[in-house]
Amino acid sequence: MTAKESTLQREKYDVLIIGAGGAGLRAAVEAREAGLSVAIICKSLFGKAHTVMAEGGAAASMGNVNDKDNWMVHFRDTMRGGKFLNHYRMAELHAKEAPDRIWELEMWGALFDRTQAGKISQRNFGGHEYPRLAHVGDRTGLEIIRTMQQKIVQLQQKDGREFGDMEAKIKVFAECTITEILKENGKIAGAYGYWRESGEEVLFEAPAVVIATGGVGKTFKITSNSWEGTGDGHALALKAGANLVDMEFLQFHPTGMVWPPSVRGILVTESVRGEGGILTNSLGERFMFKYIPDVFKDKYADNEEEADRWYLDQDNNRRPPELLPRDEVARAINSEVKAGRGTEHGGVFLDVSKRIPAEVIKKRLPSMWHQFYELAGVDITKEAMEVGPTCHYVMGGVEVEPDTAAAIGVPGLFAAGEVAGGMHGSNRLGGNSLTDLLVFGRRAGEGAVNYVKSAGANPVSDASIKAAADRIEAPFSRAGGENSYALHAELQEVTHNLVGIIRTRTEIEEAVIKIADIRARSKNVAVSGGRLFNPGFHLAFDLDNMLLVAESTAKSALLREESRGGHTRDDFPGMNMKWRQMNNIASFDGNQVNIKAQPLPVLPKELFDLFDVHELEKYMTPEEIAKGGSN
Amino acid sequence: MARKLNLRIWRGDATDGGLKDVQVDVNEGEVVLDVIHRVQATQMGDLAVRWNCKAGKCGSCSMEINGKPRLACMTQVASFDENETITVTPLRAFPVIKDLVTDVSFNYKKAMEIPAYEPPKDLAPGEARMQQVDVERSQEFRKCIECFLCQDTCHVIRDHEENKPSFAGPRFFIRIAELDMHPLDMLKNRKRTAQEEHGLGMCNITKCCTEVCPEHIKITDNAIIPMKERVVDIKYDPARMFAGLLKREKRN
Numbered sequence: 003m004t005a006k007e008s009t010l011q012r013e014k015y016d017v018l019i020i021g022a023g024g025a026g027l028r029a030a031v032e033a034r035e036a037g038l039s040v041a042i043i044c045k046s047l048f049g050k051a052h053t054v055m056a057e058g059g060a061a062a063s064m065g066n067v068n069d070k071d072n073w074m075v076h077f078r079d080t081m082r083g084g085k086f087l088n089h090y091r092m093a094e095l096h097a098k099e100a101p102d103r104i105w106e107l108e109m110w111g112a113l114f115d116r117t118q119a120g121k122i123s124q125r126n127f128g129g130h131e132y133p134r135l136a137h138v139g140d141r142t143g144l145e146i147i148r149t150m151q152q153k154i155v156q157l158q159q160k161d162g163r164e165f166g167d168m169e170a171k172i173k174v175f176a177e178c179t180i181t182e183i184l185k186e187n188g189k190i191a192g193a194y195g196y197w198r199e200s201g202e203e204v205l206f207e208a209p210a211v212v213i214a215t216g217g218v219g220k221t222f223k224i225t226s227n228s229w230e231g232t233g234d235g236h237a238l239a240l241k242a243g244a245n246l247v248d249m250e251f252l253q254f255h256p257t258g259m260v261w262p263p264s265v266r267g268i269l270v271t272e273s274v275r276g277e278g279g280i281l282t283n284s285l286g287e288r289f290m291f292k293y294i295p296d297v298f299k300d301k302y303a304d305n306e307e308e309a310d311r312w313y314l315d316q317d318n319n320r321r322p323p324e325l326l327p328r329d330e331v332a333r334a335i336n337s338e339v340k341a342g343r344g345t346e347h348g349g350v351f352l353d354v355s356k357r358i359p360a361e362v363i364k365k366r367l368p369s370m371w372h373q374f375y376e377l378a379g380v381d382i383t384k385e386a387m388e389v390g391p392t393c394h395y396v397m398g399g400v401e402v403e404p405d406t407a408a409a410i411g412v413p414g415l416f417a418a419g420e421v422a423g424g425m426h427g428s429n430r431l432g433g434n435s436l437t438d439l440l441v442f443g444r445r446a447g448e449g450a451v452n453y454v455k456s457a458g459a460n461p462v463s464d465a466s467i468k469a470a471a472d473r474i475e476a477p478f479s480r481a482g483g484e485n486s487y488a489l490h491a492e493l494q495e496v497t498h499n500l501v502g503i504i505r506t507r508t509e510i511e512e513a514v515i516k517i518a519d520i521r522a523r524s525k526n527v528a529v530s531g532g533r534l535f536n537p538g539f540h541l542a543f544d545l546d547n548m549l550l551v552a553e554s555t556a557k558s559a560l561l562r563e564e565s566r567g568g569h570t571r572d573d574f575p576g577m578n579m580k581w582r583q584m585n586n587i588a589s590f591d592g593n594q595v596n597i598k599a600q601p602l603p604v605l606p607k608e609l610f611d612l613f614d615v616h617e618l619e620k621y622m623t624p625e626e627i628a629k630g631g632s633n
Numbered sequence: 634m635a636r637k638l639n640l641r642i643w644r645g646d647a648t649d650g651g652l653k654d655v656q657v658d659v660n661e662g663e664v665v666l667d668v669i670h671r672v673q674a675t676q677m678g679d680l681a682v683r684w685n686c687k688a689g690k691c692g693s694c695s696m697e698i699n700g701k702p703r704l705a706c707m708t709q710v711a712s713f714d715e716n717e718t719i720t721v722t723p724l725r726a727f728p729v730i731k732d733l734v735t736d737v738s739f740n741y742k743k744a745m746e747i748p749a750y751e752p753p754k755d756l757a758p759g760e761a762r763m764q765q766v767d768v769e770r771s772q773e774f775r776k777c778i779e780c781f782l783c784q785d786t787c788h789v790i791r792d793h794e795e796n797k798p799s800f801a802g803p804r805f806f807i808r809i810a811e812l813d814m815h816p817l818d819m820l821k822n823r824k825r826t827a828q829e830e831h832g833l834g835m836c837n838i839t840k841c842c843t844e845v846c847p848e849h850i851k852i853t854d855n856a857i858i859p860m861k862e863r864v865v866d867i868k869y870d871p872a873r874m875f876a877g878l879l880k881r882e883k884r885n
Contacts, residue, residue, distance in 0.1 A: 046683070046685055046691075046693060047683070047693065047737065047741075048741060049779055050685045050686075050691045050692070050693050050779075052685075052686075054686070054690055054691050054778070055686050055688070055690055055691070064759070101759070102758065105758035105759040105761075106758055108758070108759075108761050109752050109756070109758050109761075110750065110752070111749075111750035111752070111812075111815065111817075111818070113763075113768045113771055113772055113775060113815070114768075115765060115768070116763055116764060116765040116768060119762070120761075120762035120763050120764055121762065123765075138772065138775070139772075141690070141776065144690070144775075144776075144778065145775060148775060148777075151744075152749060152750060153749075155744060155745055155747075155749055156749035156750065158745060159745070159748070159749055168745055174741075176741075199730050199731075199734070199736075228684075228685040228686045228687065228691065229684065229685060230685060261662070262660075262661055262662020262663070263660060263661070263662060263663075264660070264662050264663040264664060264667045265662070265687075265688075268687070268688045269688070369689075369690065372689070373688060373689065376689065376707055376709075377662075377664070377688075377689075377707070377709075378662070485678070486678075487673070487674040487675075487678065488674075491674075529678070529679075530678045530679055531678065531679025532679070534646060534681075534730070534731050535681035535730055535731040535732070535734050536678075536679040536681070537673060537678075537679065537680065537681060537682070538673075538678035538679050539679070
């Protein structure tokens with residue numbers, strides 16, 4: 003044993019959870035309540051995870067506002083939103099379990115906004131047939147994070163009474179980055195990483211690891227994601243031998259801020275449209291009526307009068323087209339700007355000021371008011387906002403077993419939340435993410451518990467430790483190499499320009515070459531300064547992850563020759579029914595990412611029968627329709 | 634459009650440090666965090682600063698800007714005079730780790746000491762009924778983004794390390810108030826423990842915490858003062874004092 007290995011900090015737990023957002027914390031609660039010891043890793047401070055940024059709400063068919071809602075309607079909306087590329091079983095579990103997960107939060111102290119009858123209020127959102135989003139003003143994510151943060155404190159206080167140490171069985175490790183997931187004998191054994199504060203290294207030994215690291219937005223130039231969204235879990239899983247499914251599907255949220263430049267990309271919640279906000283171009287046209295795709299013609303109003311009536315009478319009118327799924331709205335805005343009908347700063351106008359009274363705006367959209375007033379000098383109760391698409395969410399992610407959230411191909415590895423793939427198909431509906439976190443966070447926790455009970459300990463070998471430690475050491479030993487900040491900026495330019503919202507073969511091919519070039523140069527990143535809280539050093543590792551993610555996205559995008567949801571090919575503009583039957587599966591061979599198409603699980607008969615067959619005909623081949631689902 | 638800004642940044646660690654002057658480009662509409670990031674990317678690759686959302690929602694980029702506790706992501710460079718030097722220093726109430734990053738673990742320790750929410754025992758999930766007006770009082774405090782600026786500015790602990798063990802600070806007074814006003818919370822005596830165990834009595838309501846709160850939570854008026862008043866009512870209620878005396882006599 004070397005001197006380093008003898009001083010290395012070692013932590014031993016039953017379950018290690020990487021990521022302290024909604025999914026990670028929900029998994030932690032589940033595992034601890036089942037009696038296991040749990041370590042929670044946060045890349046930032048506890049309670050700062052990207053979940054706090056979620057604004058609009060959490061979709062669950064509680065039926066509090068419209069009692070016609072139920073899990074089947076929610077399931078249908080989710081599949082439609084994802085253009086039928088969703089893993090049906092994930093969408094089914096999500097729709098069925100979402101209400102229980104929301105009510106459970108209330109039992110843990112969450113305070114959602116209320117209906118007149120005192121139930122949890124629910125608001126309208128794009129793609130949801132009925133008002134379905136449980137919410138707290140426009141800070142729903144914060145409420146969910148705080149509730150679970152405080153639930154964990156409650157569990158710790160209980161352990162304190164039982165064991166005399168509040169952190170005896172569940173401990174939060176803040177400002178820690180995991181650089182490697184460790185396997186022994188083909189199964190999970192733990193993880194290795196460093197403390198962001200001190201730069202010192204740490205080994206976690208655990209037979210089960212839950213990845214709940216969120217998204218990849220920082221791979222792109224204009225994004226609503228915080229610095230943490232660097233695809234760590236996607237890359238860690240790939241390197242550990244798991245697959246990523248459908249990484250070409252990125253959600254560009256239609257409404258990000260566009261001005262001033264320093265706030266470009268910051269999210270403007272969909273609730274603005276849910277509450278009545280309308281989109282107009284520089285000619286003053288309410289342009290969304292021109293962009294209703296055929297598959298949605300019978301659900302969306304084609305004239306302003308009907309659209310406006312819908313806010314008062316939803317049973318007898320079709321929805322306003324501003325509330326189409328996000329991919330449709332983002333593409334429409336993109337087209338308007340490209341056609342020269344954009345605003346001065348390259349966006350379109352989003353206006354609530356003429357639609358609802360100022361006091362109501364401040365009450366229902368308080369943080370939007372605040373955000374525009376303080377960062378853009380715009381008073382949204384008096385004037386329109388300027389908005390444009392921003393990279394918001396990755397639908398693609400770790401390929402998992404729906405019921406247990408187990409990563410396929412790696413025993414002991416689980417993934418939940420944004421980092422997992424399949425649930426949202428080619429496009430996620432707003433509000434489905436927060437309940438996705440809760441439903442599959444809980445299932446991942448449960449899956450890990452059952453796995454640990456049967457698998458037992460799996461010690462980490464010295465060789466694995468040495469390899470992981472050497473990798474962390476490397477950037478310090480190079481002098482005069484590449485600058486990680488510069489390489490990151492270069493990568494963001496490539497993804498933004500070549501694999502962004504609209505894609506085409508030649509550009510994607512160029513992106514694949516450029517990403518490979520940046521990746522080669524990234525092997526030579528040098529770091530200035532010491533190990534103590536050194537962001538340049540931190541970025542060197544985040545960059546590695548972003549490069550693997552970008553490579554997966556570009557290569558999957560090249561293969562999929564159709565346009566669907568969050569993947570638009572200029573050279574293949576329509577949906578292709580053959581491609582609807584295929585997932586793109588990315589794997590890593592130690593050198594590069596490889597993609598293969600794999601048949602999508604077939605909708606079982608009982609779920610197939612929930613749809614009007616004429617609707618399915620828009621997505622499925624005659625052979626699929628004739629079969630009527632699997633048995 | 635870019636102009637030069639004179640920025641003075643505190644650099645150092647727990648052992649030593651001082652202010653360093655840099656010149657950096659600044660563009661229209663930029664906030665202080667933007668220029669710190671530009672310094673980091675172009676001049677000081679290892680400059681330590683915490684941040685996450687850059688939209689005033691996560692409370693990570695707390696620091697002192699010209700001596701005032703603020704979020705760097707919500708402080709417009711244009712709010713200062715064009716020739717003014719902007720000085721950024723770490724939060725003073727907490728130990729420095731490096732540059733603009735401090736050790737805020739004090740707050741997480743205090744969070745663990747506040748007794749958790751206690752749900753009613755016989756309430757099934759989905760059956761809770763609460764009126765909007767009743768949840769709104771607690772919702773105001775649940776807006777807290779835990780930036781800890783209120784903790785940093787509070788003079789009870791800002792320059793008084795010795796008070797830290799017995800004082801939870803404004804952030805956790807609103808946590809207690811939030812639970813105390815929660816329509817369903819069943820735990821009793823939250824106000825009394827706020828006074829006896831978490832140092833509510835040490836606050837002398839100068840409202841500095843309210844002034845720095847980026848969420849504009851009325852910490853003093855809506856949480857601390859009402860709790861103090863109730864504590865006084867409970868403690869000095871003549872009827873209760875008389876009942877207490879009788880009880881004591883009985884025991885004797």
